[in-house]
Amino acid sequence: MLSRILQPHSTYNAILALRLTYILFYIFSFLSNGNFDVVEARVFIYAGCSQDKYQPSSPFESNLNSFLASAVSGASQAIYNSYALGNDSSSPPDAAIFGLYQCRGDLRTSDCSRCIESAVSQIGLVCPYSYGAALQLESCYVRYEHVDFLGKLDTGLMYKKCSKSVSSDVEFFRRRDDVLADLQAATGFRVSSSGLVEGFSQCLGDLSSADCSSCLEDAVGKLKNLCGSAEAADVFLEQCYARYWASGYYDSPTDSSNEDQIGKTVAIIVGVVAGLAVIIVLLSFCRKALGKNPIFFSFLGHATIPFL
Template sequence: MDLLIYSFLILICNFDLATTQEEFSGPFCGLSGNYTQNTDYRHNLDDVLYTLINTNNGFGFYNSTSGQANAAALCRGDIQPENCRRCVDDATRRIRQQCPVQIEAVGWYETCFIRYSNRSMGSINDLVVFYAWNARNVSDSSIVQWNKGVADLLSALLPEAAGGGQFRKYSSLNITPPGFWTIYGMMQCTPELSEMECSDCLYGAVSLVQPLNRSLGNTNIGIIVGPILAVVFAMIMVVVFFTFRRRRLKRNLLSSSSILEREDEDNGEMNSFNLSTIQVSTNNFSQENKLGEGGFGPVYKGTLQDGKEIAVKRLARNSRQGLVEFKTEVNLIIKLQHKNLVRLLGYCVKGPERLLIYEFMANNSLDTFLFDANKCKELDWAKRSNIVIGIAKGLRYLHEDSRLKIIHRDMKASNILLDNEMNAKISDFGTARIFGGNQMEAATDRIVGTYGYMAPEYAMEGLFSTKSDVYSFGVLLLEIVSGQRNNLYFYQDQPQNLLLMAWRLWNENKGEQIVDHRLIQTSAIDEALRWINIALLCVQEDPQDRPTMSTII
């Protein structure tokens, strides 16, 4: 029976903390041993993890299979879609980093869970259980009320979760016994289970929740999590934890904003916009003005009173990660001036609002053209060549020609904006890092960026340098030449890994088969093959073997 592959420790239905991914729990790197490099399983695993993020069923369940490799992920039922996607994307990177050569692995954040294995998910019956306790005791006189309250809560949760539809099987409730604290609970199954399978699985998990028994020394409020089964738990501790966390976060935001305002006022290099001006220009951040959403938060189109069009990036509320990115982007981009970098016009800090105001790019981002079946026809070879050269010049400026040596760390098609003449401008510097002096490399435990564009040393070990940006440029270059996403590449109507297929075709002297078939009439094949050759040099496994951006240009 295909048991639930997912659970979470904490739930308060009105709080969404998907933006504060702080601890990746586990991971359990499996008991099936290790795989070796350049094996079919390694390639299969690369494929499923590349494609996993694009398999959302619309309700937070992801499932991907390639050869012997199987991967699945599930988000907590109350998490917003964009935050769910971010969580799964980050968990995919972290699990490969922490289990680099293991055949199977399991790991989770507070808000999402991921697992991969060489076994089908339907054959996995492993049970991973861990316990945590709230240090707050239940008094002798309250034990009966507590046990009854928990039993009533679990009895109400189970049929609601099991009876969910084919897309989501989730329930969350709370009850407040007379004279007692509020008890919160949640249950969830993977959606492909039948009602009976989910119910049986949940009954098994419920049986592990032991009633409080003073004679057994069980005096604390218990919490149980079964990551391969279902989550069944009740807690008081969560209310205290989240209240403290939210208050502490609010204090940090306030203190950080005051520091930010002082820094910006001192340097005198930035325009400060009034919040009311931005609200009017964006029709109060209306849905009609929304251009999209990224890791920072939503982006809106605005029109100032003089008719000038702007793009406004709005920091997501309660986002600690976003605040760091906001400060990074402001402090970096005010020092950068290049025609192939998006221009920051100003900022706004008012109360909880953090806004970045950019020049508006009439043609949105490269991915909206490159991966659209109709709009991609507008990208003939001349336009694509111009875009590639623009990106390369922008990266060279960041790495070698600006006052600072800057590593972008998230080069991808959606971060390349296009003006009304289809010139490329690199955007989104929220994850960028500055290198000082002769620094060549740095390491981090906080992996940011997008899986599929990341250099292997960065994804696995947290090591980044200008050469990790070069790797991302190589992936992007292959996408521009082929017209397909690196994790959704099709060759002879079969899904493939773009990098692996490009290497194979190149070694077989069939490089022209990588070129977008829509370009055959407008491209110079020799030039296209030269771009492919450069791309493959950029994605070599050893960073030292990759060229610099000045060499490429």
């Protein structure tokens, strides 16, 4: 259902580019402090937005804000929770919101809280005024909708990434299939390894054990069918995901389809940021050479900053 309801709207790429710019600054900041794990946890994977929009200051917006605040607060206590707000008979019919958040099963609650806080801060920028939205970061996920989706199995494909192929490594395929068979048998979060092949899988907490098994079976099938002999592959369905990689290859998987535009967007933004840095240096030299006052710029609507 989500893959049909939550579709990119006309401003999605522009908003995503803006958000990714902020993410780049987060990454630079965290890397300078050596916080590699925290940065990785907040890496953007995908997002989806509904076409239908709510009105500012509406009852739905009030309930949405309550849900997002509850998700941030709840993530400091538990890695999963679901919510239903405004769905009682006394509330307006357009006020109902159903939502959940979930962190990867091996995340500490402190890291989970930071990841969900990052996701919540992004979802409104990526999907402004949307009646439904989902945002997946590397280690956490946030979703809300106007209709009740909780506990209802849906295995629509949301995202896939496949690395380069390994065409004739029989041992690799044997190890990979062992890992995938183990991941498929999970009922929540599971990590598996066989030789140099590793992987993990997870279902959303609102699924029953039987539905989780069905979802993971579908995810593993798509890993094999869509990514073939890839050395590393990720498949995210609407309510579960499965990933595997050969040791040493997972750091640089590339998408085998034309559907993933995130890497291109990041490359463009990196180029823009690098270009801005060059311009700033040149302007600084010009200022010093000409003896002018500091030059001020306004970047993305923020307070102006002097470049000395």
